[in-house]
Amino acid sequence: YNSSLTKPPPAKYGGRHTVTLIPGDGIGPELLTHVRELFRFCCVPVDFEIVSIDSKSTSDDDMNNAITAIRRNGVALKGNIETNHNLPPSHISRNNILRTSLDLYANVIHCQTLPGVRTRHRDVDIIIIRENTEGEYSSLEHENVPGVVECLKIITRKKSLRIAEYAFNAARQNGRRRVTAVHKANIMKLGDGLFLQCCKEVAAGYPEITFDSMIVDNTTMQLVSKPQQFDVMVMPNLYGSVISNVCAGLVGGPGLVPGANYGKDYAVFETATRNTGKSIANKNIANPTATLLASCLMLDHLRLHGYASMIRKAILATVSETRLHTADLGGQGTTSEVVQSVMREIESKGPRTSEQI
Amino acid sequence: MAASSAALSLPKVFRPVLGLGRSGNPAKVWAAAASCRREKSTFVPPPAKYGGRHTVTLIPGDGIGPELLNHVRELFRFSCVPVDFEVVNVNSSVATEDDIHNAITAIRRNGVALKGNIETNHNMPPSHKSRNNLLRTSLDLFANMMHCQSLPGVQTRHKNIDIIIIRENTEGEYSSLEHESVSGVVESLKIITRYNSLRIADYAFRLAREKGRRRVTAVHKANIMKLADGLFLQCCKEVASGYPDIQFDSMIVDNTTMQLVSKPHQFDVMVMPNLYGNVVSNVCAGLVGGPGLVPGANYGTNYAVFETATRNTGKSIADKNIANPTAMLLASCLMLDHLRLHDYANMIRGAVLTTMNETRLHTADIGGQGTTSEVVQSVMKNIQSGGPLTTEQI
Numbered sequence: 001y002n003s004s005l006t007k008p009p010p011a012k013y014g015g016r017h018t019v020t021l022i023p024g025d026g027i028g029p030e031l032l033t034h035v036r037e038l039f040r041f042c043c044v045p046v047d048f049e050i051v052s053i054d055s056k057s058t059s060d061d062d063m064n065n066a067i068t069a070i071r072r073n074g075v076a077l078k079g080n081i082e083t084n085h086n087l088p089p090s091h092i093s094r095n096n097i098l099r100t101s102l103d104l105y106a107n108v109i110h111c112q113t114l115p116g117v118r119t120r121h122r123d124v125d126i127i128i129i130r131e132n133t134e135g136e137y138s139s140l141e142h143e144n145v146p147g148v149v150e151c152l153k154i155i156t157r158k159k160s161l162r163i164a165e166y167a168f169n170a171a172r173q174n175g176r177r178r179v180t181a182v183h184k185a186n187i188m189k190l191g192d193g194l195f196l197q198c199c200k201e202v203a204a205g206y207p208e209i210t211f212d213s214m215i216v217d218n219t220t221m222q223l224v225s226k227p228q229q230f231d232v233m234v235m236p237n238l239y240g241s242v243i244s245n246v247c248a249g250l251v252g253g254p255g256l257v258p259g260a261n262y263g264k265d266y267a268v269f270e271t272a273t274r275n276t277g278k279s280i281a282n283k284n285i286a287n288p289t290a291t292l293l294a295s296c297l298m299l300d301h302l303r304l305h306g307y308a309s310m311i312r313k314a315i316l317a318t319v320s321e322t323r324l325h326t327a328d329l330g331g332q333g334t335t336s337e338v339v340q341s342v343m344r345e346i347e348s349k350g351p352r353t354s355e356q357i
Numbered sequence: 358m359a360a361s362s363a364a365l366s367l368p369k370v371f372r373p374v375l376g377l378g379r380s381g382n383p384a385k386v387w388a389a390a391a392s393c394r395r396e397k398s399t400f401v402p403p404p405a406k407y408g409g410r411h412t413v414t415l416i417p418g419d420g421i422g423p424e425l426l427n428h429v430r431e432l433f434r435f436s437c438v439p440v441d442f443e444v445v446n447v448n449s450s451v452a453t454e455d456d457i458h459n460a461i462t463a464i465r466r467n468g469v470a471l472k473g474n475i476e477t478n479h480n481m482p483p484s485h486k487s488r489n490n491l492l493r494t495s496l497d498l499f500a501n502m503m504h505c506q507s508l509p510g511v512q513t514r515h516k517n518i519d520i521i522i523i524r525e526n527t528e529g530e531y532s533s534l535e536h537e538s539v540s541g542v543v544e545s546l547k548i549i550t551r552y553n554s555l556r557i558a559d560y561a562f563r564l565a566r567e568k569g570r571r572r573v574t575a576v577h578k579a580n581i582m583k584l585a586d587g588l589f590l591q592c593c594k595e596v597a598s599g600y601p602d603i604q605f606d607s608m609i610v611d612n613t614t615m616q617l618v619s620k621p622h623q624f625d626v627m628v629m630p631n632l633y634g635n636v637v638s639n640v641c642a643g644l645v646g647g648p649g650l651v652p653g654a655n656y657g658t659n660y661a662v663f664e665t666a667t668r669n670t671g672k673s674i675a676d677k678n679i680a681n682p683t684a685m686l687l688a689s690c691l692m693l694d695h696l697r698l699h700d701y702a703n704m705i706r707g708a709v710l711t712t713m714n715e716t717r718l719h720t721a722d723i724g725g726q727g728t729t730s731e732v733v734q735s736v737m738k739n740i741q742s743g744g745p746l747t748t749e750q751i
Contacts, residue, residue: 089583096581120514136547141584147551151585153530157541184632187490189483190535191545217639221667224618224643238578242636245611249618273615 017302020069020076021048025055026276027286028079034288034339035077035295041343044299044307049073053094055082063094067101076268077298079291080276092139095274100133102268104261105159106166107132107240109272111247111257116320117329121250127176127232128247129167130240132261134159137237155191155236160198166262167199167234168206179203181213182235182243195236220246248273255287255328256319258294260301267301269294280327284334287326289319292342314345411696414463414470415442419449420670421680422473428682428733429471429689435737438693438701443467447488449476457488461495470662471692473685474670486533489668494527496662498655499553500560501526501634503666505641505651510714511723513646520641521570521626523561524634526655528553531631549585549630554592560656561593561628562600573597575607576629576637589630614640642667649681649722650713652688654695661695663688674721678728681720683709686736708739 012018021036023029039046051069053062070076081094098104107130113122140152164181171179181199185192196213203211214222216239222229223246235243248257259272271290280286292315299308318324318341325331326338406412415430417423433440445463447456457475464470475488492498501524507517534546558575565573575593579586590607597605608616610633616623617640629637642651653666665684674680686709693702712718712735719725720732 083580085580089587093580136578137581139581139583141582143584147588149549149585149588151547151549151582153545153547155543155545184530184635186477186479187487187531187533188535188545189533190537190543193483194541194543217635217667218669220614220636221639221643221648224640225647238632241578241611242614245615246618246640249615253619254615273611275612 016045016047017075017304018047018049018073019298019302020066020073020078021050022066022076022078022081023050023052024079024276025082026080026278026281028276030282030284030335031286031288031291032077032079034335035291038292038311038339038343039295042307042311042346044304046299046302046304048077053081055084055094058087058091063097067098070098070102070266070268074266075298075301076266077295078268078270080270080274082276082278089141096137096139098268099261102263102266103133104263104266104268105131105133105162106262107244107259108170108262109244109247109257109259111244111251111272113251114256114316114319116316116322117252117256117325119250119252121227124227124247124251126227126230126247127170127174128240128244129163129170129232129234130244131159131163131234131236132240133237135237153188153191153238155194157194157198160195160236161202164199164202164234167232168202168209171209171232172206176209176232178210178212178231180219180230180233181211182216182219182233182239183213184216184239185213186215192236199234216242219243223247223250245273253287253328254290255326256289256293258290258297260294260297267298269298269301284336285327286335287328288335288338289315292339310346310349311342314342314349317345318342410439410441411469411698412441412443412467413692413696414460414467414472415444416447416460416470416472416475417444418447418473418670419476420474420672420675422475422670424676424678424729425680425682425685426471426473428729429685432686432705432733432737433689436701436705436740438698438705440693440696440698442471447475449478449488452481452485454491457491461492464492464496464660464662468660469692469695470660471689472662472664474664474668476670476672483535490531490533492662493655496657496660497527498657498660498662499525499527499556500656501638501653502564502656503638503641503651503653505638505645505666507645508650508710508713510710510716511646511650511719513644515621515644518621518641518645520621520624521564521568522634522638522641523557523564523626523628524638525553525557525628525630526634527631529631547582547585547632549588551588551592554589554630555596558593558596558628561626562596562603565603565626566600570603570626572604572606572625574613574624574627575605576610576613576627576633577607578610578633579607580609586630593628610636613637617641617644639667647681647722648684649720650683650687652684652691654688654691661692663692663695678730679721680729681722682729682732683713686733704740704743705736708736708743711739712736 023032051066083093109128111126113124134154136153138154143149183192183196185196227250254273254275257272261268296308296312324333324338324341326333417426445460447460477487503522505520528548530547532548537543577586577590579590648667648669651666655662690702690706718727718732718735720727
């Protein structure tokens with residue numbers, strides 16, 4: 001979505017891109033290993049620079065290394081880093097630190113019903129654009145009086161204008177007709193009121209796109225009954241978290257939807273619902289579709305559109321086969337079977353691959 | 358009793374100090390919550406009963422509120438329910454708070470109210486608070502209870518849903534505390550207190566025990582809001598240890614909403630702070646058939662206010678005779694249960710559910726073409742054929 005706004009990332013040497021890879025915890029490492037395997041198989045000109053982050057340590061060194069690597073390469077593919085609840089509240093979520101340090105202000109999730117995956121709702125096609133750096137995720141909390149906690153939700157004009165601008169731009173580029181702002185301005189009049197007003201101001205500059213707004217509780221109710229009415233949605237951080245999870249649930253679950261975090265200079269790709277998947281880690285039952293589609297988004301960002309469409313088509317062909325569905329889609333397939341099938345699809349379509357299966 | 362009512366009348370911020378005492382002993386807060394529990398179990402019917410008839414405050418509100426509440430009154434008159442309504446109008450377009458304070462005084466007098474949603478005018482300055490919010494906080498209606506059940510006869514994508522949602526109703530993100538210290542930067546405060554969190558958790562577990570429920574799930578976002586939702590979660594855990602027969606677990610709100618749209622049957626009772634409660638209750642209402650079907654109740658220590666669960670004004674369908682009266686009628690049944698008029702409550706509820714089975718009578722929001730008055734007429738017919746005394750023949 002951001003391809004025309006930024007130049008290709010600078011870390012391209014000899015025709016090969018270097019991308020930072022952060023394995024994360026849970027199912028992250030195994031799925032990203034499959035991604036690397038697939039890329040090697042398809043001869044994708046991408047080299048991965050792996051930066052591991054130990055979620056148990058309290059020092060910031062790992063995070064700083066990762067952030068420096070992403071600054072150097074411009075693009076990253078990551079698994080979710082677990083937030084240890086036993087550490088004191090001053091230990092901020094690592095994923096959050098990454099997003100705010102790199103100013104990845106737009107989280108874009110495209111929820112589409114995939115053919116071959118049975119869901120209760122059909123023809124869902126929603127783009128969710130979520131502000132990624134402020135709102136309820138400012139990690140600013142204090143306890144002035146014992147037993148009374150104040151948690152600050154920050155909404156700024158600058159960031160709201162920025163995310164609204166991004167949303168309308170993306171809608172225009174993708175030929176979308178309608179942008180809906182999701183808010184709770186009847187209760188949080190100043191906070192969400194400011195957000196809504198910024199959206200209205202930006203909307204005035206895009207007369208061909210219809211703009212409306214909806215309160216978040218009504219939005220979630222409409223999503224579970226008539227999701228087809230939504231086109232592009234823009235919202236602050238917390239509502240984005242909830243709504244992107246609802247939409248992911250509508251199209252088939254957390255294993256299917258990829259997500260992208262865009263900033264002005266950097267882009268980080270991951271699964272949309274950011275699950276660690278600790279309970280299914282290393283059991284070969286995780287659904288690799290979300291991570292594989294996220295890697296396709298990354299290839300699109302690097303302008304390697306040929307490779308991106310090739311891999312994406314193969315993934316969609318694989319997802320259509322019910323026999324290969326993993327446990328989260330109701331089947332009994334394993335992760336490796338899915339990846340093997342993707343590789344077979346790519347091979348049968350003709351282009352050069354590194355080995356015969 | 359005097360101490361707790363004094364506690365209720367003090368401003369919110371002093372309450373936890375009162376509960377904790379100088380030693381900051383959590384046992385004292387627990388004792389305060391426990392004394393509330395004892396009061397509830399020996400709860401006396403509301404005082405406004407004279408000559409065997411209860412008086413209930415009725416706030417018509419805006420949008421579809423007035424017409425639906427008229428139907429409720431019609432139905433009650435028809436079924437000879439011993440309830441008189443004291444109607445208090447609240448004008449949502451004026452800036453003064455007199456109307457809402459009259460309503461609050463009336464509810465303090467009667468103890469019970471049935472209300473429609475009062476519209477919040479967005480053109481007013483931010484100091485003009487939401488009237489509904491003002492009502493809830495002034496009367497300290499700390500628990501919003503919503504029981505989402507799939508109704509037989511209403512076609513939904515998910516079947517046999519039965520979830521009780523208990524939502525903290527007075528603090529959290531709805532504190533209306535916002536300021537713009539630097540121009541272009543708004544800070545909105547979300548308040549979570551130990552006292553209120555313990556209170557709502559206690560309410561949730563008690564309710565679960567009373568209704569024979571096996572599991573309570575706390576919904577939170579403590580991975581990001583570590584202090585605030587962390588405190589809420591911790592209070593829930595403390596209360597849970599006092600109820601060993603009930604299983605307690607917790608789930609992050611985004612995962613919860615995703616699970617709700619794929620596998621809602623895993624949830625039993627859910628307890629959560631204000632904003633998540635808003636979102637989750639709307640998701641559940643959508644799952645069982647929409648805003649026109651689910652009633653909601655707001656309980657405080659001394660007062661109870663009943664309304665539709667999703668609190669919609671329904672301006673676009675007002676006065677067109679197409680609104681679904683089911684939610685309001687079921688809310689009035691909840692009110693009758695609260696007044697210990699169980700026979701009337703069951704009679705009306707049975708009639709409403711029988712009416713819902715007839716697809717011919719479904720209103721537009723559940724995919725039919727029936728009108729509001731047809732539904733109400735059918736309910737009355739069902740009551741009449743059920744046998745008990747009615748005021749007139751249809």
